[in-house]
Amino acid sequence: MSPPQVAPLPVPGSAAQYQPPASGAQFTPLSTPEWESSLDIAKRLNATTSSNTDPATVSVLEQGVADLVARYETEGPHRLAPEAVDLRNFIQDRLEGQQPPRQREALFRLAAQASGLLGYMAVNAGREVVAEAYCKEAEELAKEIADRALIMWVQGTRSLNAYYAGHYDEAVQWAEAGLQIAPNHPQAIRLQSNGRARALGKLGDRPGAERAIAAAEELSSDHQVAVGLTSCISFEPYGMARTLANAATVHVALANAPQVLAYADQIDELVEQSDSAWSQALVRLDVATALLAGPRPDVEHAMVLGRQVLEAGGGPPIRSVVQRAGELYAGASRWQDLPAVREYDDALRSWQSAPQTRDLATSAKMACLTEQTRRAANAAHSRPGRISSHSSAQHN
Structure with missing residues (x-):
């Protein structure tokens, strides 16, 4: 049995309409199909696959x-x-x-x-x-x-933005939004250590902050990340040294000076050998601030470390270094009669006189954060299980 006769498709825009043949009648197409030329097909393919890049x-x-x-x-x-x-x-x-x-x-x-x-x-x-x-x-x-990895990186940057604005609850939320995408992804290291752990430390949530640090360290081991100090802005996973530097910052907020010093000692050689003036400055400022905490503060040593940062310049001016240098002085202000503290104050004022540094140090937002810090310190004073007032003043 021969196949039934197939009518050609009508040409778009043609007035010809398909009319089914009468029973037993021979079908005659109303128009001849207009086939494209091979050149037309080649032109269309070229237009479709052409690129300006x-x-x-x-x-x-x-x-x-x-x-x-x-x-x-x-x-x-x-x-x-x-x-x-x-x-x-x-x-x-x-x-x-x-x-x-x-x-x-x-x-x-x-x-x-x-x-x-x-x-x-x-x-x-x-x-x-x-x-x-x-x-x-x-x-x-x-x-x-x-691109899941890039989306997670972006959420980590949003967490960082909220952290330096003093919105610690929001910083945790952005980090957790990134972790929900892929909690075991290498990008989760940054979200745990730089995002959740630091913000939870500011909120005084010691168990939560320590769990986040532990999760970051475990992920670092699982993914065999670089031992050294990766660039802070890199799209690559955090290296172990950067994760531990963040862990030190967490324990500054928790007023746990021995742990700050332990982490700093662990990464000291890697940080000093790196080209990152920011990391060198931030680790020293963390150590200096930790030295002001506890029952036997070492104010002289803390101020020496602070002046070393200022004398070295701290790298191009960025918010984190400017903010932390100011917080160190705020933490030492109750010893302002000591020569070492006065010398640090003088050095800080001189360092902050550079235009870009001054803009960061005197921005309305940072002034607001200082006031919020003082209020939080006063509210936390004498409460069991909370950060001591002078330590809160240093870090919030």
Whole structure:
């Protein structure tokens, strides 16, 4: 039995309509099908697969992102932000054209990374609202390509932003939002140590903070991360030294001086051998602040460490170093009659006189945080199980 006769598809836009043949009648098409030429097909294929971005350009842009990460700790946000903006805008110009799927996915990832870097820089520059806007953009772009690692990195940066704004509950929430994506992912190390642990320490939740540190250390072992000090802005998983530096900061907030000193001693050589002036400054400031806690404070030694940081410069000005240097003086202010404290105060005032440092030190938000710290210290005074008043004043 021969197959039934198949009518050709009507040409789009043609007035010809299919009319089923009468029973027993021979079918005659109402029009001849208009086949495309091989040239027409070739033109359409070329238009579909054409791109305004070749693989070599994608490689150059990837190197541009890597270069910003590599230079960040030596040049800082104020110097590199304009370059990052130029990179982000160039990537956007490419995205507004056409690319095959794989190149377009690469451009989405690069755009998300560039926005993420700008968000992180804005955190360090004390620009909270701008930081959140960049993070929101980075998150949405990363979601378009289902890049879980990058989404988790962005949530960690949001947690950092909330932390330095003094919104510790919010910092925990952003970190936990990232952990819900993949709790055993290498990016979870940062979310646990830099996100949950530090914010919980500020909230006085010792058991929660210690569990977060333990989780970060276990993940570091499971994923065999780098032993050394990774760049703070890197998209790679946290190295062990950076995780332990965060653990030291947690115990500063918990007024646990022996544990601060133990962690600092563990990473001292790695930090000193690194190119990170920020890490060197922050670890020394943590140790100095810890020396002011406990029943037998070592004020002289603490002030010496603080002056060493200021004399070395502390690297390009960023919020964390400026804020922590100020908190060290706040913690030592009850010994302000001691020459060492007065000398640190003089050095701090001189160091803060640089324009970018002064802007960070005198911002309205940081002034508000200082007042919140004093209120929290007064409220916590004499309560069992809470941080002592002078330690709270140092770290909140």
